[in-house]
Amino acid sequence: PTNFVNQYVDITQKRELYLRMLQSEKIGAIGLLAGNIAHELNNPLTGLRSLAQVLSQEMPKGSTLASDLMEIEKAAARSQKIICNLLEFSTGESTEKKEISLDEIVQRTLPLLKTSIRNHRYSLDLQTATHFVNVEPQLLQQVVFNLINNACQAMQEIGSLLISTRLNSGKVQLFVQDSGPGVPAEIQERIFEPFFTTKKEGSGTGLGLSLAKKVVEKYGGSISFESPLEGGSRFIVSLPSVR
Numbered sequence: 288p289t290n291f292v293n294q295y296v297d298i299t300q301k302r303e304l305y306l307r308m309l310q311s312e313k314i315g316a317i318g319l320l321a322g323n324i325a326h327e328l329n330n331p332l333t334g335l336r337s338l339a340q341v342l343s344q345e346m347p348k349g350s351t352l353a354s355d356l357m358e359i360e361k362a363a364a365r366s367q368k369i370i371c372n373l374l375e376f377s378t379g380e381s382t383e384k385k386e387i388s389l390d391e392i393v394q395r396t397l398p399l400l401k402t403s404i405r406n407h408r409y410s411l412d413l414q415t416a417t418h419f420v421n422v423e424p425q426l427l428q429q430v431v432f433n434l435i436n437n438a439c440q441a442m443q444e445i446g447s448l449l450i451s452t453r454l455n456s457g458k459v460q461l462f463v464q465d466s467g468p469g470v471p472a473e474i475q476e477r478i479f480e481p482f483f484t485t486k487k488e489g490s491g492t493g494l495g496l497s498l499a500k501k502v503v504e505k506y507g508g509s510i511s512f513e514s515p516l517e518g519g520s521r522f523i524v525s526l527p528s529v530r
Contacts, residue, residue, distance in 0.1 A: 325370050336363040369398045384506075386419040386529055389452050389459050395424075396431045397450075403439040409448035415459050420526040422506045430499040430510075434463040434522050437496070441467035441520065458508075459528045464521040469514055478512060499524075 339360040346353035390413040397404070397411075420427075438448055446466040453460055470478060479500045496510075503510045508526035515521050 328370060329367060332363045332367050336360050336367075339363065384421050384423050386421050387424050388416050388419050389427075389461055389526065390414075390416045392424060392427050392431055393450060393452065393461070396428050396435070399432065400435055400439070403436055404448065407439060407442055407446050407448050409450065412449070412451035415452040415454055415528075418454050418459050418528045419530050420459050420506065420508075421529045422526070426502050427506075430502050430524065431461065433496065433499050434461075434524070438463050438465035438467070438520070438522075441465050443467070446519075454528060455525075457528055458525045460526075461524040462521060463524075464515065464519060466517075466519040469518060469520050470512065479510075 339356045343353050343356040343360070346356065393411075393413060435448070435450065442448070442465050448466075449462065449464040451462045451464075453462075479496050500510050503524055503526065506526055508524065510525075511523045513521040513523065
């Protein structure tokens with residue numbers, strides 16, 4: 288033979304659609320699970336709260352029993368809130384934008400990450416409860432979820448996690464810092480690329496940070512990465528404050 292014909296087919300879009308489908312199926316499975324949990328648990332939790340409230344009215348104020356009943360009612364309320372947060376997180380449809388504080392988004396998300404966080408020491412420093420951003424809460428919650436989950440996965444041994452918010456030059460900022468090994472210099476420019484991941488096959492699609500970047504930029508914000516002098520990684524989300 289004197290000639291060769293090479294044919295190349297660009298499957299980038301096909302692969303992107305396939306991985307997004309996998310991600311949607313995972314979120315859909317969480318939504319189905321959350322829906323079943325809500326159906327099975329909300330009714331008994333409501334009954335438990337109501338009974339605790341009725342019994343507490345019959346107890347002398349300030350008594351140990353009245354205090355215990357109040358704690359039972361609060362625990363049931365927290366359980367219902369976690370179910371509500373899980374349902375909101377797993378909603379695949381776009382929701383209307385609303386003004387909400389970044390602190391509230393973080394507090395909604397943390398209960399969903401207890402399994403990931405429990406093996407690490409973590410500090411919470413939220414200072415923007417009175418400052419609001421105009422976003423779709425469910426989408427921003429997935430951004431916060433991805434950043435914190437990635438930080439926990441980066442720390443293979445017991446580490447330290449710092450989650451903080453602050454107002455800086457009219458922007459509300461979220462900081463997620465871990466004490467893991469950090470991001471090697473040779474791949475730092477690629478961490479926001481779609482499908483780029485350093486995780487083992489089956490552990491991630493490489494879409495978490497790229498989708499987080501798209502969501503944050505959709506609301507006029509930015510997401511960046513730093514390597515602190517003390518080691519580890521720090522991700523910073525900045526969103527314009529509306530009030």
